[in-house]
Amino acid sequence: MGDDSWDLITCYCQKPFAGRPMIECSCCATWIHLSCAKIKKTNVPDIFFCQKCKEGARKPPPQPPRGSAEA
Numbered sequence: 001m002g003d004d005s006w007d008l009i010t011c012y013c014q015k016p017f018a019g020r021p022m023i024e025c026s027c028c029a030t031w032i033h034l035s036c037a038k039i040k041k042t043n044v045p046d047i048f049f050c051q052k053c054k055e056g057a058r059k060p061p062p063q064p065p066r067g068s069a070e071a
């Protein structure tokens with residue numbers, strides 16, 4: 001009763017928590033299924049970065065140019 005997190009979708013696979021083992025991204029605090037992160041339950045790292053943050057670290061999101069003649 002009252003387990004709201006059961007159906008909560010935080011993982012990028014768009015599937016709910018559903019009681020499966022998950023890991024929290026150390027960067028954006030998103031919960032990802034261990035299976036989606038390709039992590040073994042027996043080998044959970046202390047620090048984990050989700051796919052988004054891993055990609056973001058490699059290539060930062062493009063910054064829109066400011067102060068251009070767009071006004």
Ligand SMILES: [Zn+2]
Binds near residue numbers: 011014
């Ligand atoms: Zn998932």
Ligand SMILES: [Zn+2]
Binds near residue numbers: 025030054
């Ligand atoms: Zn993240």
